Amino acid sequence: MLTxxxxxxxxxxxxxxxxxxxxxxxxxxxxxxxxxxLLELPPDAFTSASYAQKPAALQPFIDRMVASTSxxxxxxxxxxxxxxxxxxxxxxxxxxxxxxxxPTAFVGVAAGEWxxxxxxxxxxxxxxxxxxxxxxxxxxxxxCTKVIDAEGKITDPDIVKRLAAQAEGFLKFxxxxxxx
Numbered sequence: 001m002l003t004x005x006x007x008x009x010x011x012x013x014x015x016x017x018x019x020x021x022x023x024x025x026x027x028x029x030x031x032x033x034x035x036x037x038l039l040e041l042p043p044d045a046f047t048s049a050s051y052a053q054k055p056a057a058l059q060p061f062i063d064r065m066v067a068s069t070s071x072x073x074x075x076x077x078x079x080x081x082x083x084x085x086x087x088x089x090x091x092x093x094x095x096x097x098x099x100x101x102x103p104t105a106f107v108g109v110a111a112g113e114w115x116x117x118x119x120x121x122x123x124x125x126x127x128x129x130x131x132x133x134x135x136x137x138x139x140x141x142x143x144c145t146k147v148i149d150a151e152g153k154i155t156d157p158d159i160v161k162r163l164a165a166q167a168e169g170f171l172k173f174x175x176x177x178x179x180x
Contacts, residue, residue, distance in 0.1 A: 002033040002174070003068035006029050007075035007086040009038040014144040015076045015109045017152040021160075022072065023106070025167045034080060038085050042067060044090065063072035065093055070103040070174035071132070077110035082119035091125065099130035105166060108140045116141025135173045139166050151167050 004026070006019045019035060026033045033163065035142040042057035044050070050058070065071075075082045093099065104127050108116025118136050128134060139162045154160050 002031055002070045002072065003064055003101065004035045004072045004074065004170075005065075005086075006039065007073055008078075008083045009041060009085040010076075010083070011039060012139075013039075013075050013076060013109075014111075014148055016142055017148050018107060018109050018144075018154070018163075019022055019074050019130075020152060021120045021134055021154050022074065022163060023107045023166070025132050025164055029167060029171060031171060034064050034068070035060055035166075038083075038089055041085070041089065042075040045048075045092065046085075050092065056094060061089075062093060065098050068102065069178045070105075070170070071105065072105045072170065073123060074107040075116060075123060076106065076114060077112065077114075077116035082116075082123055086123075096131065099127060099132045101177070103135060103170070104130045105131040105135040105170040105173075106138045107163070107166070108138065112143060112146050113142055114158075116143030122148050131155075133173075133177055135170050137166050137169055138163070139163055 004019055004022055006016050006043045008015050044055045106120045108120045109114040117140055124134055143157055149155050
C-alpha cells in the first residue's frame, strides 16, 4: 500500500492541497493508497514523555507507516528546512521497520523560488540513513501561493504534468522493489 505523508501539522497548508491533488492522481492510476496527515496527530504525541512511552492514539499512524509498501513524502519548506513536526514523527517511528527498504519519493512545496529543495535534500539524507530506496525524480512546487488557487487546485499545467509523471514513474520504481 502506498502511503502519502502530508509533512506538516499546519492547518490550511499548501502542502495538504498538493496532497489532495496527488490523491486524485493516484486514484486515476487505480493504485490504493492511504494518507498520513500530521495535522491529525493527537496533541499528546508531542509531549516529551512520548519518547519513552508512545501515546496509544499515535499507534494507528505508526501502523499505517509500517504497513506501507511505498511512501510519498510531501513537505513544505519552513525556514530553510522541513517542519519540526515531520522530524518528530520520523523519530517516533520504529527502527528499522518503518523506513528500511521502503521505496520513497518526495514532493516539495514552498512559496519561494526553489520549491523546498533544501528540505527534500535533508529528508533524502535521513531516509538514506534509514536505508529507504530513494526515487530520484523529485517534484518541487515553487511559488505555491501563486500556483494554487483559492479552491486549492494547482493551476500551473507544468506542475500538474510533473506530478503525474512522477507518480507513474514512482509506481514502476516501487513495483520493482515490491514484486508487483
